Amino acid sequence: MTTDDLVRIAREWHAQDPDPRTRAELADILDRRDTAALADRFGGKLEFGTAGLRGELGAGPNRMNRVTVMRAAAGLARVLGPGRHVVIGFDARHMSDVFAGDTAAVLTGAGLRASVMGGRWPTPVLAFAVRHFGADAGIMVTASHNPPRDNGYKVYWGDGAQIVPPIDREISQAIDATGRVDELPLGDGWETLDHDTIVVPYLEALAALPVGDARDLVIAYTPLHGVGHGVLTEAFTRAGFAAPRVVGRQAEPDPDFPTVSFPNPEEPGAMDLALGLATSIGADLVLANDPDADRCAAGMPLPEGGYRMLTGDEAGGLLAEHVLRHTSGDDRLVATTIVSSSLLAKIAAAYGVRHAETLTGFKWIMKAGPGLVFGYEEALGYSIGSDEGLPVHDKDGVGAALTLAGLAADARRAGRTLLDLLDDQARRYGLHATAQLSFRVTDLEEIGRAMARLRAEPPTELAGREVESAEDLAAGVAGLPPTDGLRYRLAGGARVVVRPSGTEPKLKCYLEIVIPVEDSVAAARARAAEDLEALKKDLSAALGLL
Known part of the structure; x- marks a missing residue:
């Protein structure tokens, strides 16, 4: 597209724009004849x-x-x-x-x-x-x-x-x-x-979730400057919990998110204030929502002191067993995505229920099939159901937070912790340790080049494990629709999936190591951590993004 074409299209846009702010922005660009800025704004369009x-x-x-x-x-x-x-x-x-x-x-x-x-x-x-x-x-x-x-x-x-x-x-x-x-x-x-017309019915629907009756729990919470605080607090108090203690500097909605680099509980530093609050009040559980409160992050105290956040897969595994213990029926289905842990398939088999694997995103999880009682993705998204079905046909950070609190309160009443429950799962199913490797780019072509490099020269070994199979998800595999991604299965049950993010300028890699627990869970965790670091290093080299 020539500069003259860009100028003509921009002027047509300016003439119909009802917003004085973007009209002023565009007028300035046109006055300066800033071709790069025009190409950035008019050389393409946002796609669904x-x-x-x-x-x-x-x-x-x-x-x-x-x-x-x-x-x-x-x-x-x-x-x-x-x-x-x-x-x-x-x-x-x-x-x-x-x-x-x-x-x-x-x-x-x-x-x-x-x-x-x-x-x-x-x-x-x-x-x-x-x-x-x-x-x-x-x-x-x-x-x-x-x-x-x-x-x-x-x-x-x-x-x-x-x-x-x-x-x-x-x-x-x-x-x-x-x-x-x-x-x-x-x-x-x-x-x-208004609130009574829709928020109240939503909260009433959450009453069907498997929260149990234990309520003795101290909770530290942050909405990360988003909109979750009021509705989540009302959900907890309606269910009989004490209101979670909220991070004051992050309690009110603020579109500039002044205390975090990125308002995502997964990002480094985003949970620092919440973890600090948890330490000061001796919290039994740390909870966070992302700004629109459809995701939920959870943290737990450690025996040696301090706290650590659960991965999305760890919380997903705990919630899956919790839901399956509190629901019934042979036609139940649990679902997760191709980038989430393989642990859910083993849990489903142990409970005699169906398991489905979908493409990334809750839009696909909700299409997994009839009888869905639990769906999750590793990016902190969970949809939790009961024998009455799923209250929300999407990820629900408020319902997930409420259910996690019920699970943690049940464990506390029995003298146990979430870490104990994770260790139980590791002994039953093997330790499934997952991690992400993400590359944020300013030039989207970098992602295309990295994916092309992997397709042209697929790795034969990663972290000392033979690559037993390589699948190009763009061709469609296992009945799934085609998507831009690569999946590698490694010796010993390890797995790597590489795909461009659908919402951010990132290349995302999803890593999983499976370690049988023969002696101590702590030893298995230490070995898994070493293997994941080696996997990150080798994969970065294969992508050319070190």
Whole structure:
């Protein structure tokens, strides 16, 4: 695309943009004739990825802004058709409330019914609301745990789960067919959902979760400047727990996330304040939500003092057994993703229930099959059910936190800890130790080059273990849809999966080592830690990203 083409397209965009901030940004770029900035904003467009849009705020089709959002709403309206009902939620990020209002205006202007959340509430409340109201679709304006500069647009279908192909492609095509947003008919007749109308039913649905009756527990909690604090506190007090002690500096929503580099509990340093609070109050459990509260992280005290966070796979294994002990039926199903631990398959076999493996993302977990009572992904996402089913057809950081608290309180009453429960699993199934290796890039082509290098020269040995099989997931394997990824199975049950992130400029590697526990669990953990470090080193070299 020539500079003249970029300038022409940018001027057309500027003419229809209803936002004075992005108009001013774009006018400045045009005045300076900044070709690089124009190419960055207009040389491409945000595509539907993990069930919607996500990207940096700013002007142009390759950014999140009011024009992009209004076009997305118009595309969804065209796919759904007049008379359909859409529920809209939003978090506390920059522009989230504005984007929600623009969406409602476009939908009602197109003849649809729109219901907008009356507060900045967690994503699982929106996912629950879609099924609770029998709506045809839902939209959550959030960028989850992305940096402050980002926002996003997550779309749910009538089953309360995130959209999957071909619906995403249909919406994308309808967006492309949308004309100027300043020519769209806009309505103003949407309804506002208050706390009693939707938050209370959501909390009542969580009462079915397998929380048990033990309540003696001191909990340290952080919402990481997100929207989880109020709803989570109400969930805990309704269930009979004392309100968790919250990190004061992170308690209130703040779209700039001033105390963390990245508002993701998995990122180094993100949990420092929560762990400090836990130490000062002698907490039995540490809990955290990401900013839209669909993910949950947990930490536990150690016998020698101090605390450590559980991995998503460790929490997933504990929750899986807990759910299976508190549910019944031969038709039960548990599901996780190709990048999560293989432990869940062994737990399912021990309990005589079905197990499914899906592509990465909760949109796929929710499609695993009938009878699903538990689904999780290693990135701290859990959907927990009971004999009554799943309250939320998506990951739910509030329900997961409540269930983890019940599990920890049960263990404490029996004189045991979460570490004891992890050791029990290691003895029963073997120690399944997992870790991530992530490479954040500024040039997305680096990811393509690294993946091409691995495909051209696949490793034959990693960390002293023979690579027994190599699978290119782009070809589709084991009945799964094609996806950009590579999976290696190593001697001794080890496994490596490499894939580009669907939501961030990262190349992500998922590592698993399986160690039989013959003597002490501590010795097995030490050996697994050494093997994982060796695996990281060898894989980094193979990728050329040392």
